[in-house]
Amino acid sequence: MRTKKLLSLLLAMILCVSLLPAALAEESVGRIAPAEEPGEENVGVIAPAEPEVSPEKTGWAVPLWEIPKADEINVTEHTIDVPDVKLEDLTDESVYNAMMAKKTDFPEGLHWTNDDFYAWNGGIFSGGYGCAGFAFLLSDAAFGTLPSRKLQVNYDTLRPGDILRINSNTHSVIILQVFSDHVVVAEGNYNSSILWGRTLTRSQVEASDYVLTRWLGPVDLDSCSITVSVEPSVFSYEQAFDMIATVTDKDGIPVSGEVVSFRILNSDGSIVRTYPLDGYTSYSTWIYDEGQAALSFTFHKADGRIIPGDYLVYAELRGTSSGVTVSATAPFTLLPEDLPGDVNGDEAVDILDLVRLRKYLSGEAAEIRDANTDLDGDGTIGTQDLVLLRKLLVNAEQ
Secondary structure: OHHHHHHHHHHHHHHHHHHHHHHHHHHHOOOOOOOOOOOOOOOOOOOOOOOOOOHHHOOOEEEOOOOOOOOOOOOEEEOOOOOOOOHHHOOHHHHHHHHHHHHOOOOOOOEOOOOEEEEOOOOOEEEEEHHHHHHHHHHHHHHOOOOOEEEOOOHHHOOOOOEEEEOOOOEEEEEEEEOOOEEEEEEEEEOOEEEEEEEEEHHHHHOOOEEEEOOOOOOOHHHOEEEEEEEOOEEEOOOOEEEEEEEEOOOOOEOOOOEEEEEEEEOOOOEOOOOOOOOOOOEEEEOEOOOEEEEEEOOOHHHOOOOOEEEEEEEEEEOOOOOOEEEEEEEEEEEOOOOOOOOOOOOOOOHHHHHHHHHHHOOOOOOOOHHHHOOOOOOOOOHHHHHHHHHHHHHHHO
């Protein structure tokens, strides 16, 4: 009998110990209560760190140029009544309350995975699956159809309704409240469900990949500036190069969600017929990643539309409603193919190349193409190259 009592007591102690962590965890989770005022004492208290969201369970946003696949089997597309909101009427409190009002329809623990989709009205992205979709839904509930901007994270400028992309660009959360050392967020696809009120420390927030904000309003193209660069600026056929346009507003804040068009111009500014950048239809791409629109391109000799020489990349940002246009250009040079003996780069080997090389070797100011002139392949331009060039010309005449 005594043995049975001891065994019963031992089993009871083991059961208590196993239940203790769960009970403590239930008390320590940093959730947010539905509060009428954002400043209530029980809102946004930092809790012990919760498990990281695994990358394979996170969602993603769909760029504007991609067609969402919300009609796929097993995908649920969510909709809400999107309000008509004016930026000047918004406050931190009104945005917070608008998001919290959705907790009734999307309560804590509601199943929400990558099979849940929401079409967004903020621009830049057409919608999102999983965590991105839920963040977009709450964003529309607060901001209606106001446009968004994609920026680097500056903790001191964050406000309720800003969407953070965290965990090495694998998870999205939307900010409910901002405090000096932490933020309170809501998120979907957290352990396959909706979670309200988790807290992120300031350092966790500052490690975010980017923030989507709708507090800045539409872009005023009248005050925007655009710069363009070509990398590399000197290249040959079949060599890829990047055309990069950077757009900022009057305050120097990167602009995103607009469209930049690229063209190729002659050095005098006239249109060049190229393929597929034919100068008439141009090539357009969205501005993203800190105000940059980039296009990687290669000129193929077989296209026959552009010959070696000096050109300009032209980048243009045009307002769809205002008609305002801002533009910029950057120079580049398309080199001719390597032709041994073509010292002056005119794609021919003749007496003019011999004259040019003599001038160069005598110290006169004369431009040469090193790759074509180093005929002995020793990495330098010297008299031996001059001797070999003479032989080339003599052989050509025979």
